[in-house]
Amino acid sequence: MSSTATSAKLDSPKVRVRDLCLQFERNGKQEKILDHMDLTIQSGEFVCIVGTSGCGKSTLLHVLGGFLAPSSGSIEIDEEEVHGPDPRRIFVFQESGVFPWLNVEGNVGFGLSALPRQERTERVRHYIHLVGLGGFEHTFPQQLSGGMKQRLEVARALAMKPDVLYMDEPFAGLDFITRMEMRKELLRIWQQERKTVILVTHDIDEAVQLGDRVLVLSARPARIRFDVEIGIAHPRDVSSPEYLELRTRILDELGIGHRI
Amino acid sequence: MAISRTLRLVAVPLLFLALWQLAAGRSPSHVIPTPHAVATALSKLAKNGSLEKDIVASVFRITWGFLLACLFAVPLGMFLALYRRTRMALNPLLQLLRPISPLAWIPLSVLWFGIGDSSAVFLIFIACAPTLVLITLAAVSNVKTIYIDAGRNFGLSTANLLWRVILPAAAPQLLSGMRTTLAVAWSVLVAGEMIAVNSGLGFLIMDARNAGNRFDLVFAGMLSIGIVGFVLDAAMGLLERTDFVRWSLADRA
Numbered sequence: 001m002s003s004t005a006t007s008a009k010l011d012s013p014k015v016r017v018r019d020l021c022l023q024f025e026r027n028g029k030q031e032k033i034l035d036h037m038d039l040t041i042q043s044g045e046f047v048c049i050v051g052t053s054g055c056g057k058s059t060l061l062h063v064l065g066g067f068l069a070p071s072s073g074s075i076e077i078d079e080e081e082v083h084g085p086d087p088r089r090i091f092v093f094q095e096s097g098v099f100p101w102l103n104v105e106g107n108v109g110f111g112l113s114a115l116p117r118q119e120r121t122e123r124v125r126h127y128i129h130l131v132g133l134g135g136f137e138h139t140f141p142q143q144l145s146g147g148m149k150q151r152l153e154v155a156r157a158l159a160m161k162p163d164v165l166y167m168d169e170p171f172a173g174l175d176f177i178t179r180m181e182m183r184k185e186l187l188r189i190w191q192q193e194r195k196t197v198i199l200v201t202h203d204i205d206e207a208v209q210l211g212d213r214v215l216v217l218s219a220r221p222a223r224i225r226f227d228v229e230i231g232i233a234h235p236r237d238v239s240s241p242e243y244l245e246l247r248t249r250i251l252d253e254l255g256i257g258h259r260i
Numbered sequence: 261m262a263i264s265r266t267l268r269l270v271a272v273p274l275l276f277l278a279l280w281q282l283a284a285g286r287s288p289s290h291v292i293p294t295p296h297a298v299a300t301a302l303s304k305l306a307k308n309g310s311l312e313k314d315i316v317a318s319v320f321r322i323t324w325g326f327l328l329a330c331l332f333a334v335p336l337g338m339f340l341a342l343y344r345r346t347r348m349a350l351n352p353l354l355q356l357l358r359p360i361s362p363l364a365w366i367p368l369s370v371l372w373f374g375i376g377d378s379s380a381v382f383l384i385f386i387a388c389a390p391t392l393v394l395i396t397l398a399a400v401s402n403v404k405t406i407y408i409d410a411g412r413n414f415g416l417s418t419a420n421l422l423w424r425v426i427l428p429a430a431a432p433q434l435l436s437g438m439r440t441t442l443a444v445a446w447s448v449l450v451a452g453e454m455i456a457v458n459s460g461l462g463f464l465i466m467d468a469r470n471a472g473n474r475f476d477l478v479f480a481g482m483l484s485i486g487i488v489g490f491v492l493d494a495a496m497g498l499l500e501r502t503d504f505v506r507w508s509l510a511d512r513a
Contacts, residue, residue, distance in 0.1 A: 067409055087415035097410040100507035101428040110424075111414035142507050160414070 012079060014164065014196050015041040015064070020073035022056075022063060033059050035221035037073070043163070046190060046197045048207035051217030052254060057200045058094070058168050060222060064198065065091045065166045077164065087111060089164040090157035094172060096149045098141045098156065104128060105137045107152055111160045123159055130189060131155040147178040151185070158193065167199040171206070183209055187234060204250050208243060209236055216253045226253040293476040301476040302483065310464070311480075315488055317459040321377055322449050322492070325384020326442055333389045334434070337396025338422060347397070354390050362387035362448045366456050379456045380449060387448040388441050395437035399430035432500070432508030439496040446489045461485050 017039040023032045033056045041047050051057040062068045064075060066084040075082040077089065085091070098107050109124040128134060131151040141149055150170055157165055170186075171179045187210060190197055201207055207214045208230060216226035228249070232242055277295050284294040293301075305311035340347040365386050373379035403426055411425035453462025461484055468477030499505070 065413070067412075085409070085413040085415075087413065089413075091409070091413050093406050093410065095406060097406045099407060099410070099425070099428070101431070101504055103503075140503065140507060 013040040014043040014045070014077060015039070015198075016076045016079075017064070018074050018076075020060075020063065020075065021071050022059065022068065023071050032221035034063065034070070035223050037222070037224055039215070039224060041196060041198065043196055044194045046210060046212045047199070047215060048211035048213070049198065049200045049215045049217060050202065050204055050207045050250065050254070051222065052219055053202060055217050055219050056222035057202075057217050060217070061091075061166050061168050061198065061200045065089065067091070087160055088162055089166065090160050090162040091166045092153050092157050092168065092170050094168040094170065096141070096146075096153060096173075098149055098153050100141050103138050103140050104133055104144075104152055107141070108155050108159050110156060127155040127159040130158065130192075131185065145178075146174050147182060150174065150182060154186070154189070158189065158195075162195065164196045164198065167197065169201055170199070172202070179206075186210065191234070204247060204254075205238070208247050208250065209238065214246075214250060216250055226250070291475070293479055297476040298479040298483065301474075302480040305464075305477070305480055311484060314459060314461050314464045314481075315484065317377075317457075318449060318453065318461045319488065319492075321380040321453075321460065322384055322442075322445060324377075325381040325449070326388055326445055328381070329385045329388035329392055329441075329445075330438065332385075333392035334396050337393045338400055338426065340393065341397050341400035342418075342422075354393055357390045358394070363451055366452060370456050375457055377457070380452050380460070383452040383456065384445050384449055388445050391441050391444075392438065395441065396430070396434060399433035399437065400426055402433060403429040428504065432505040435496070435500050435505055439493065439500070442496055443489065443493055446485075446492060450485055461488070 017037055020034055020037040020039075021032070022034040023030050025031070037060070049057050049060065059068065063070055064082070066082045066086060066089075091097075099110065102110065105124055105128070108127055109120055112120045112123060115123070128137060131154055133148060133151055133155065136144065136148070141152065144152065150173075154170070171182045174182060183206060186197075199207075199210065211230050214226075214228050214230060215224055216228075217223065218225040226249075228246065230246060232240070232246075236243060280292075280295050284292045302311070340350060362383055365383060369379045369382045369386075373382055407425055407429045408421065411421045416424060449460070450462040450465075453460035454466040457463055458467075461481055464484075465478050465481040468474040468481060
């Protein structure tokens with residue numbers, strides 16, 4: 001792509017997936033889940049992955065996160081091969097993964113035990129306030145609402161200052177209004193922190209509202225079927241023609257059509 | 261609500277005492293002693309210090325036996341939960357040890373440790389350890405993968421993962437299993453004390469019978485066993501209410 005070595009270095013992608021395959025053995029049969037995927041993601045990019053239920057989008061995210069080893073192919077982040085989970089890249093789970101035996105403060109500070117006390121306290125305080133949980137420092141997760149729990153998990157992830165955030169349908173369990181608020185919050189935080197975000201969702205609106213780019217996966221075995229840039233500036237007008245056109249195209253790619 | 265609660269708390273014991281008195285009155289006095297005779301016996305035991313001595317002896321043994329069993333079995337159970345091969349190698353031994361009544365160990369424990377505290381402590385240990393290993397194994401296996409994945413994501417070493425994620429996540433199930441085990445251990449101790457030692461609440465009962473069928477003392481001993489057992493269980497129950505494990509109640513609801 002780039003002609004000189006220096007610009008190649010600058011342009012080198014954050015995440016590079018090459019010829020990724022994953023298969024499981026189930027009842028003695030090899031079942032293909034991910035099928036020859038190639039993908040590059042730039043630093044600071046917000047990428048949404050959509051696909052039908054059970055297509056393997058969540059599995060893809062787990063492979064990227066290092067929780068599952070690929071059957072073949074490779075994943076490189078910062079030109080370094082991924083061999084397992086890494087505190088530089090934090091996963092936000094679909095079902096709340098906050099630790100119920102720790103209060104808000106304990107959860108946010110969980111990964112920071114190596115820091116000096118002062119810095120740790122400072123950072124915990126900062127991220128608790130960033131996600132709007134100020135005043136709940138000593139509250140335990142079971143006393144928080146679903147939306148607050150999800151904010152807590154985002155705060156816990158951000159407090160690690162990761163350069164990549166993996167989000168597996170993070171707002172799927174929330175009600176409509178909370179979900180809309182959480183999207184707004186996530187965008188605000190992302191614009192402030194500029195992490196690379198890879199978010200898996202089955203909600204096309206969520207993908208088109210949040211992503212710089214949307215990847216549409218095919219049904220199992222998953223392949224990247226469609227890769228589209230969302231060139232609309234934030235805040236996005238969800239009734240604008242560009243928005244609706246992109247939404248329709250993605251629906252078409254999923255084979256759902258836009259008429260019921 | 262408050263009235264019916266007091267009523268329940270007072271009425272049921274009163275009814276029980278009345279029935280007891282009735283039964284005692286209709287039978288030869290040494291078969292069922294009257295509540296009054298038992299109360300007198302209890303206060304006599306308390307006054308001459310032998311009740312305190314026996315309670316201390318029993319509680320001392322159960323504390324040490326149970327603590328040692330926990331210190332041995334919980335780490336072993338966690339280790340077995342993590343390493344499948346070791347688990348498969350040790351499982352037959354555990355399954356073989358578990359159905360052997362701890363009381364069957366009395367002859368050996370007397371042979372190895374003599375008549376005394378260490379013999380009773382050993383009995384409690386052997387009564388608790390195999391069960392506690394299996395309880396720990398089950399509790400650790402039930403820890404949600406999501407917590408372990410999160411822990412790994414934060415870069416924890418295996419030791420830290422065990423200490424900071426797996427142990428707290430398994431704690432509620434572990435504690436409730438420990439509570440049941442402690443109750444079993446208490447009944448084993450009393451039975452053991454009837455044979456293997458010459459102090460403790462079990463010994464008190466046996467001694468009262470052998471020293472001329474003093475069934476008032478036997479009843480007093482039984483009552484003390486019930487009360488101490490209740491207190492031990494309540495203490496374990498308090499542990500289950502700490503913030504560290506209370507979350508599981510909300511989780512279940």
